[in-house]
Amino acid sequence: MKPVTSAVVGRTPEGMEVVAVTLTNRNGLQLEALSYGGIIRTLRTPDRHGTFDDIVLGYPTLDGYLAKNPFFGALVGRCANRLAAGRFELDGRLYQLATNNGVNHLHGGPKGFDKVVWDATPAAEGAGVTFSRISPDGEEGYPGTLSVTVSYTLADADALIIDYHAVTDRATPVNLTQHTYFNLAGEGRGDILSHELTIDADRYTPVNAVQIPTGQLAAVDGTPFDFRQPTAIGARIDEPDPQLTAGEGYDQNLVINRTGPGLQRAARVRDPRSGRTLEVSTTQPGMQFYSGNRLDGTIVGKRGVAYSRRSGFCLETQHFPDSPNHPHFPSVILEPGREYRHRAVFAFGVE
Numbered sequence: 001m002k003p004v005t006s007a008v009v010g011r012t013p014e015g016m017e018v019v020a021v022t023l024t025n026r027n028g029l030q031l032e033a034l035s036y037g038g039i040i041r042t043l044r045t046p047d048r049h050g051t052f053d054d055i056v057l058g059y060p061t062l063d064g065y066l067a068k069n070p071f072f073g074a075l076v077g078r079c080a081n082r083l084a085a086g087r088f089e090l091d092g093r094l095y096q097l098a099t100n101n102g103v104n105h106l107h108g109g110p111k112g113f114d115k116v117v118w119d120a121t122p123a124a125e126g127a128g129v130t131f132s133r134i135s136p137d138g139e140e141g142y143p144g145t146l147s148v149t150v151s152y153t154l155a156d157a158d159a160l161i162i163d164y165h166a167v168t169d170r171a172t173p174v175n176l177t178q179h180t181y182f183n184l185a186g187e188g189r190g191d192i193l194s195h196e197l198t199i200d201a202d203r204y205t206p207v208n209a210v211q212i213p214t215g216q217l218a219a220v221d222g223t224p225f226d227f228r229q230p231t232a233i234g235a236r237i238d239e240p241d242p243q244l245t246a247g248e249g250y251d252q253n254l255v256i257n258r259t260g261p262g263l264q265r266a267a268r269v270r271d272p273r274s275g276r277t278l279e280v281s282t283t284q285p286g287m288q289f290y291s292g293n294r295l296d297g298t299i300v301g302k303r304g305v306a307y308s309r310r311s312g313f314c315l316e317t318q319h320f321p322d323s324p325n326h327p328h329f330p331s332v333i334l335e336p337g338r339e340y341r342h343r344a345v346f347a348f349g350v351e
Contacts, residue, residue, distance in 0.1 A: 001024045002024070003023065003024055003025070003123075003126055003127035003128075003154075004021065004022070004023055004024075004122040004123060004127060004128070004129065005021070005022045005024075006019050006020065006021045006022070006120070006122065007019065007020055007022075008020075009034070009061075009062050010061075010062040010063075012036065012066060012117060013066065016117045017035075017117075018034055018035055018036045018062055018117060019034070019035040019120050020032055020033070020034055020035075020041065021033050021034075021035070021120050021122065021129045023127035023128065023129065023152065023153075023154040024127055024154070025127050025154045025155065025156050025158065026156045027156065027158055028044075028046070028052065029043075029044065029045050029046075029154060029158055029348065030042070030043070030044040030052075030154075031043045031044075031127075031152065031154050031160065033073075033120075033129060033131075033152055034062070034065065035117055035118050035119070035120040035131065036062065036065060036066070036115075036116075036117050036118075037065065037073075037074040037075060037113065037114040037115060037116070037118075038074065038075035038113070038114075038118055038131045038150055038152075038178075039058070039065055039072065039073040039074050039075075039114070040056055040058075040073040040152070040178070040180050041056075041058045041059075041065075041073055042054045042056060042058065042302070043055055043056045043160070043180075045158070045276060045348045046276075046350065047274035047275055047276055047350060048274065048275030048276075048350045048351070049275075053185075053186035053187075053189075053274075054186060054187050054302065054303075055182055055183060055184055055185075055186060055187060055276065056072075056073060056180050056181060056182055056183075056187060056312075057072055057073075057180075057181035057182075057183065057187050057188075057292075057301055057307060057311070057312040058072045058073050058181075058187070058301065058302055059072065059299075059301070059302065060300075060301070060302045060304075064299075069299070070181075070294065070295065070299075071107060071114055071179040072179070072180075072181060073178075073179065073180045073181070074113075074114035074178075074179045075113050075114060075118075075131070075150055075176065075177075075178060075179075076107035076108055076112055076113055076114050076176070076177055076178075076179050077107070077108045077112060077113040077148070077174065077175065077176040077177070078108050078112070078113065078135055078139070078140065078142050078146060078172070078173065078174060078175075078176075079105075079108060079142070079173045079174065079175045079324075079332065080107055080108070080175045080176060080177040080179075080316065080318050080319075081106070081107065081175065081177075081253070081288060081316075081318060081320075081321035081322070082101060082104045082105065082106050082211055082212055082321045082322055083097060083104060083105040083106075083173075083321075083322055083324065083325070084104060084212040084322050084325055085099070085103050085104060085105075086098065086099040086103070086104060086105035086109075086141070087325075088173065088324035088325055089324075089325075090143065090171055090172075090173075090324070090333065091171060095141060095142070095143060096141060097109055097140055097141035097142065098110050098111075098140045098141055102210055103210070104210060104211075104212065105140075107179070108140060109140035109141070110140070111140060112140060113133075113135070113148070113176070114179070116133060117133075118131035118132060118133045118150075119131065119132045119133060123151075123153070126153065126155075126156075127153065127154040127155075128151060128152060128153040128154070129151070129152050130149055130150070130151040130152075131149065131150045131151075131152075132147075132148065132149040132150075133148055134146070134147050134148075135147075135148060137169075137170070142172050142173070143170050143171065143172050144168040144169055144170030144171065144172040144336075145168065145169050145170070146166055146167070146168045146172060146174065146334075147166065147167050147168075148164075148165070148166045148176070149164075149165045149166075150162065150163070150164050150165075150176070151163040157347070158347065158348045158349065159345050159346060159347040159348065160345070160346040160347075160348075161343065161344075161345050162178055162343065162344045162345075162346075163341075163342075163343050164176045164340065164341065164342040164343070164344075165339060165340065165341055166334060166339070166340040167334075167336075167338075167339055167340070168334050168335075168336055169336055170336060171333055171334065171335050171336070172333070172334055173323070173324050173332045173333055173334070174332060174333075174334040174340045175318055175319045175323065175332045176318070176340075176342060177288070177316040177317060177318040177344075178316065178317075178344065179314055179316060180314065181292060181312030181313065181314055182269070182278065182312060182313055182314070182315070183311060183312045183313075184269060184270075184271035184274055184276040184277070184278060185271050185273050185274050185276075186274070186303075187301055187302060187303060187312070188301045188302070188303035188304070188305035188307070188311075189303075189305075190308075190311065191234075191308065191309070191310045191311050192233055192271075192291070192292065192310060192311065192312060192313045193232065193233050193234025193237065193310060194232055194233075194234065194271070194272060194273070195232065195233050195269050195270065195271050195272075195313065196230040196231065196232055196233075196269065196270045196271075196272065197227050197230070197231060197232075197233050197267065197268075197269050197289075197313075198227055198228070198229065198230045198231075198267060198268040198269075199227035199228070199254050199266065199267045199287070199289065200228070200256060200257045200264070200265055200266055200267065201220060201225075201227070201228070201254035201255050201256055201257060201266075201287070202219060202220060202221075202228070202255070202257055203217045203218060203219055203220060203254075203255040204217075204218055204220055204223075204225045204252055204253060204254050204255060205217060205218075205252075205253045205255065205286070205320050205321065206218050206243055207243065207246055207247075207252070207321075208246070209246055210246075211246050211247060211251065211321075212321070212322050213253070213320060213321050213322050213326060213329075215326050215328070215329075217255055220254070223241065223243070224236035224237070224239050224241050224243075224244055224250075225243070225250075225252055225254065227254075227267075227289075230268075230270065233250070233291055233310075233313065234310075237249050237250060237291060237310075247290075247293060248293040248294065249291045249292075249293035249310065250289050250290060250291040250293070250313075251288070251289075251290045251291070251293065252288065252289055253286045253287070253288050253318075253320050253321055254266075254286060254287050254288075254289060255285065255286055255320075256282065256284070256285060256286060256287060258285065261283070262283060263281045263282065263283055263343060263345060264281060264282060264283070265279065265280070265281050266280045266281060266282050266287045266315070266317060267279070267280045267287060267289075267315050268280070269313075269315075270351065274350075275350045275351055276348065276349075276350055277348070277349040277350060277351055278315075278346060278347070278348060278349075279346075279347045279349070280315050280317065280344065280345070280346055280347075281344070281345040281347070282317035282342075282343070282344045282345075283341070283342055283343045283344075284317045284318055284319060284342055284344070285319060285320065285330045286317075286318055286319060286320045287315055287316060287317050287318070288314065288315075288316040288318060288321070289313070289314070289315060289316075290313065290314040290316070291310050291313050292307075292309065292310045292311055292312040292313055292314070293309060293310060294309075295307045295308065295309050295310065295311055295312065296308075296309060297309070317342070317344040319332045
C-alpha cells in the first residue's frame with residue numbers, strides 16, 4: 001500500500017474542498033487526517049494479538065466535524081487552552097479575544113484553527129503530510145499575521161511525530177496542540193477508566209472555579225493528580241477534590257519534569273484489555289490531561305456506538321493555560337524574526 005493517498009471527502013458550507021489524507025507505515029499502522037482542522041479522523045494500531053482497530057474518537061462523516069463538536073482530533077490555536085476573560089496585555093495594549101467557554105477564550109475561539117481548511121501537502125518520501133495556513137491579523141482578535149505549518153509523520157517505528165512551526169510579523173501569543181481523544185481498547189469500546197496512566201510530572205497548575213490557573217505551581221504529592229506511578233484513570237477520578245469538581249473529572253495541566261531542552265517523556269498509557277500502549281514525548285513544558293468528562297452519549301461515533309462519559313482521553317502537549325496573564329509561566333509570545341517550534345511524539349506498542 002502507498003504510504004500516502006488522498007481523496008476529496010466533501011466541502012464546507014462556504015464551498016471549500018476538504019481532503020482526507022491517509023498515511024500508512026510499513027507495519028500497517030494507518031492514520032487518516034482531514035484538511036479541515038487538521039483533524040486526525042482515524043488511527044489504526046494492533047493489539048497484543050495483532051488485530052488492528054481504530055483507537056481515536058470521531059465522526060463517520062465530515063458533517064459531524066462541521067457541526068459543533070468537542071474538538072475531536074483537531075489542531076487547536078492560535079492559543080490552545082483557556083485565556084481568562086479572553087484578555088491579555090502585550091506591549092502596553094490590552095487585547096480582547098472572542099470568547100467561547102463561558103467568559104473565557106478556549107482553543108483559539110469560536111472559529112479557531114480547528115474550524116478552518118488547511119492546505120495539505122503530502123511528504124515527498126514516507127508516510128507524512130504537512131498542513132499549512134496563514135492566520136490573518138485580527139483573526140479571533142489576535143494581533144499579527146501568523147504563518148503556520150503542522151506536519152504529521154507516521155514513522156516505521158510505529159510513532160506519530162507531530163512538528164509545529166510558526167512565524168509572525170507582529171508579537172502574538174502562540175500555543176498550538178493536538179486534541180485527539182484516544183481509547184486504546186478501540187473507539188466505541190467503552191470507557192477509559194481502566195487504562196493505566198503514568199505522567200512524569202511532580203507539579204500541576206491549580207485552577208479556579210472556571211478552570212483558569214491561579215498562578216501557583218503545586219505539588220501533585222497527596223492529590224488525585226499524582227500519576228508518577230502507573231494508576232488507573234478511574235482510581236481517583238470521582239474524589240471530592242475541588243480541582244476535579246471544576247473539570248467534572250480530570251481536565252488539568254501537568255508540569256512536565258524536564259532534565260533539559262528537547263524531547264522529554266511526558267506520559268505513558270497502557271490498556272490492560274488490548275495490551276496497547278501509548279508513550280508521549282514533547283518539547284513543551286506542560287501537558288493537559290482530559291478524561292472526556294463532558295461526553296454524554298449524544299454523539300454517535302464511527303462504529304455506530306454513542307460515546308458515553310469518559311470514553312476517550314486527551315494528552316495535549318502545550319504551554320500552560322492562560323500563560324499570557326502569568327509572567328512567571330514560560331512565555332508563549334512569539335516575536336517577529338523568531339520561530340515557534342514544537343514537537344510531539346506519540347509512540348504505539350503492545351505488551
